[in-house]
Amino acid sequence: MNPGSWRREFGVALDVIREAATLARDVHQQIGDRALLKVDQSPVTVADFAVQALVAHRLRQAFPADPLVAEEDAAWLRSPAARSTLQSVVDALHPVAPDLDANRVLDAIDRGRGVPSDRFWTLDPVDGTQGFIRGNQYVVALAFIVCGRIEIGLLGCPRLTDDRQDGAGSIVCAVRTRGAFRTSLAGREFVPLRVSSCREPRKARVLRSFQSEHIDLRTFNEIVAILKVETPPTLMDSQAKHAVIAAGQADLLIRCPAEREFQERIWDQAAGSIIVEEAGGRVTDLRGMPLDFAAGRILARNEGVIASNSHLHAAAVSAVQHVTTHR
Ligand code: AMP
Ligand code: MG
Numbered sequence: 001m002n003p004g005s006w007r008r009e010f011g012v013a014l015d016v017i018r019e020a021a022t023l024a025r026d027v028h029q030q031i032g033d034r035a036l037l038k039v040d041q042s043p044v045t046v047a048d049f050a051v052q053a054l055v056a057h058r059l060r061q062a063f064p065a066d067p068l069v070a071e072e073d074a075a076w077l078r079s080p081a082a083r084s085t086l087q088s089v090v091d092a093l094h095p096v097a098p099d100l101d102a103n104r105v106l107d108a109i110d111r112g113r114g115v116p117s118d119r120f121w122t123l124d125p126v127d128g129t130q131g132f133i134r135g136n137q138y139v140v141a142l143a144f145i146v147c148g149r150i151e152i153g154l155l156g157c158p159r160l161t162d163d164r165q166d167g168a169g170s171i172v173c174a175v176r177t178r179g180a181f182r183t184s185l186a187g188r189e190f191v192p193l194r195v196s197s198c199r200e201p202r203k204a205r206v207l208r209s210f211q212s213e214h215i216d217l218r219t220f221n222e223i224v225a226i227l228k229v230e231t232p233p234t235l236m237d238s239q240a241k242h243a244v245i246a247a248g249q250a251d252l253l254i255r256c257p258a259e260r261e262f263q264e265r266i267w268d269q270a271a272g273s274i275i276v277e278e279a280g281g282r283v284t285d286l287r288g289m290p291l292d293f294a295a296g297r298i299l300a301r302n303e304g305v306i307a308s309n310s311h312l313h314a315a316a317v318s319a320v321q322h323v324t325t326h327r
Contacts, residue, residue: 001190003175006152009144010175012062013121013154017171019058019096020051020140021156021185024126025169027092028158036133037085039076043129046085048072049109050092051125051140056111057097057104059121069297070112070123071267078106116266116296119146124267128238130211137210137240143270148294151176153271155243158185165189172243174278180246195281195309196248201227201319204312205250210235216256219323223254226319242272245307246279252312254320255305256286263298264291269305282310286324288317 003010027035027047035045052072059068077086086102093100100108114120121144128138140156158169166184172193174180181190198204206229209215224233234250244250255264273283273291284290286304295301306316 067114131237
C-alpha cells in the first residue's frame with residue numbers, strides 16, 4: 001500500500017502494531033487467565049499495561065512532540081499492592097524492550113494521559129479484554145488524528161486469521177484516501193479490503209458486542225426486528241468487528257449504549273472507523289451523524305455507533321429512528 005504523505009507515521013505505526021500484537025499474544029500464551037486483574041471494577045491485564053508501555057515508548061522515540069491518548073494509566077500500578085504485577089509487566093517487556101525498567105514502564109504508561117491536540121495518537125492496548133481472556137477476539141487499536149480527522153488506523157488482531165494465507169493473525173490498516181488493507185502478523189503482503197455488496201436488510205449479517213452489558217439489548221433486538229434480519233447476529237468482542245465488515249465478511253454493526261449517559265471512548269472507535277470507511281463502508285452514530293473525534297477523549301457529541309457496508313446504512317438509521325420515536 002502507498003501511505004502518501006503519511007509514509008513515516010504509517011511506517012512507525014505498522015512496526016509498532018506488529019510488535020504490540022505479538023507481545024499481547026505472547027503474554028496470553030505465557031500467563032493466560034492469570035493475566036487478569038480488576039482495577040476499579042473494570043478488567044485489565046498484564047498485556048494491557050505491557051502493550052501500552054511499549055507503544056508509548058516507541059511513539060515517544062519516533063514522534064516526541066505527539067500526545068498519546070490511551071485507555072490505561074499507571075496510578076494503580078504505582079501502589080505497593082501492585083508490585084508483583086508491575087514486575088510481570090517488566091518481565092513481559094524484557095524480550096522486546098530490555099531498556100524499560102519499572103520506573104520507565106510507569107512513565108511510558110502515563111504518557112497515555114495526553115490531551116488531544118491538533119496532531120495526536122490514540123491507543124486501546126487491548127480492546128476486548130474479556131475476549132482476550134476468554135480466548136475470543138481482541139485487538140490492539142492505534143489511530144493517528146490530525147485536526148479532528150482520523151488519518152491512519154491500525155488494528156493488530158492476533159486471533160483474526162485468514163486460512164487462505166498463513167493462518168497467523170492479521171493486521172488491518174487504513175490511511176485516509178489510500179484504502180484499507182490486511183496483512184498477516186507474520187508477513188508483508190498487503191491485500192486490499194472491500195465491504196460487501198449486500199443491499200437487502202433482511203439478508204444482513206449483523207455483528208454486536210459479545211458482552212451483553214455493553215449494549216442495550218432490547219433496543220438492539222427491536223432494530224434488528226424492524227430490519228427483518230433473518231440470521232441471528234454474530235457476537236464478537238472489540239473492533240475486530242470493524243475489520244470483519246471492512247473485509248466484506250459481515251454487513252452491519254449496531255452499538256446502542258446500555259446506559260443513556262454512556263459515551264464511547266475515542267480509542268474504541270477511531271481505528272475501526274477509518275478502516276471501514278476506506279474499505280467503502282460508512283460509520284456514524286445512531287442518528288446518522290458523523291463521529292466527532294474533535295470532542296476530547298470521548299465522543300461527547302455522539303450516541304452509539306452504526307458501521308455498515310454503506311448500502312445498508314440508511315435503512316439502519318431509519319430503523320433506529322423508528323424504535324426511538326415509538327417508545
Ligand atoms: P465490545 O467488545 O465491542 O463490547 O467493546 C469493548 C469496549 O467496550 C471496551 O474497550 C470498553 O471500553 C467498552 N465498554 C466498557 N463498558 C462499556 C459499557 N458499559 N457500554 C459500552 N461500552 C463499554
Ligand atoms: Mg476498548
